[in-house]
């Protein structure tokens with residue numbers, strides 16, 4: 001089958017990839033659609049260190065094709081959204097309702113894919129983020145598949161798997177924004193747009209979107225921003241303080257840049273919280289002014305929206321049906337897998353909310 005493979009420094013669409021069959025607690029999913037998240041680009045450009053060869057992609061949806069002997073929650077033919085969290089279900093973190101903190105979900109990289117090497121031997125390929133949805137078929141744990149209604153379009157359902165769970169979850173699960181609180185979202189990409197709509201769903205007061213690309217204003221307002229700022233060539237902190245003289249209750253950094261992380265902390269109101277969603281280089285360091293922090297301010301990290309995928313996806317689909325959670329509007333353009341470099345170009349040039357590959 002075809003796959004977009006990270007081969008150390010570059011990404012190539014190749015044929016001849018095989019995936020192994022399911023173990024007892026696993027399923028095989030025929031991928032229908034896969035979103036292109038900035039984290040995939042960050043692997044290719046070295047921001048996120050990852051070994052190759054690896055099949056990339058971690059935001060997908062598809063149809064269950066085959067199930068392992070012990071699988072009970074899904075069956076062949078079910079439409080599912082994939083999550084990257086293959087949590088064990090029994091450890092202290094899982095028992096406390098924090099599946100994204102399950103130790104088993106990070107650092108163990110499996111190699112479920114194979115291909116024939118030039119010398120005729122069999123070469124194994126890594127799975128990225130336990131999912132690898134830039135291919136036709138994947139094998140995942142049962143816990144990573146969340147059933148979704150068949151009438152949710154595949155391209156829209158795919159985006160729940162990272163962008164929506166991360167952005168909306170950061171607001172509702174991690175920050176727990178309350179009615180009327182003020183929110184600043186820095187970076188209006190797939191993650192930032194979902195933080196914006198999470199803030200709208202939480203009935204935040206002022207929601208200020210910030211992006212150096214002025215073309216992001218229309219989508220930011222559509223998703224719920226009350227204000228949009230392009231800080232190019234200006235002082236971002238001063239621009240926000242002109243609108244919120246006491247600072248913001250919450251700032252979501254959705255770019256992954258140390259200077260913006262610093263700005264996020266400088267923007268906080270008393271008892272305000274900076275939520276760091278962007279992923280800078282693994283050796284990046286940040287700074288903050290210590291004075292002022294004692295006014296009950298918080299800087300928090302957030303993995304995958306502190307999500308409980310089996311619970312959250314169901315409630316997000318419910319909000320989608322009520323018209324409160326925008327999913328179809330996140331899909332700016334679809335591409336065949338072979339055109340992934342065009343999708344990457346469009347993402348980097350800022351013309352996409354999300355680009356989606358159709359498998």
Ligand SMILES: NC(=O)c1ccc[n+]([C@@H]2O[C@H](COP(=O)([O-])OP(=O)(O)OC[C@H]3O[C@@H](n4cnc5c(N)ncnc54)[C@H](O)[C@@H]3O)[C@@H](O)[C@H]2O)c1
Pocket residue numbers: 036037038039042162166186187188189190191192210211212213216254255256257260276277278279280302303304305347350353
């Ligand atoms: N914490 C998590 O669990 C998690 C999950 C997924 C993605 N991420 C990370 O979130 C970040 C965003 O991902 P995405 O898919 O939304 O990316 P994206 O490329 O779709 O969006 C990034 C946005 O930031 C804007 N931007 C760039 N520089 C800026 C600046 N100096 N000031 C203001 N805006 C600026 C761009 O114009 C773009 O709109 C990435 O670092 C990604 O790795 C984190």
Ligand SMILES: [Zn+2]
Pocket residue numbers: 037038039040058059162163
């Ligand atoms: Zn992602």
Ligand SMILES: [Zn+2]
Pocket residue numbers: 087088089090091092093094095102103104
């Ligand atoms: Zn666990």
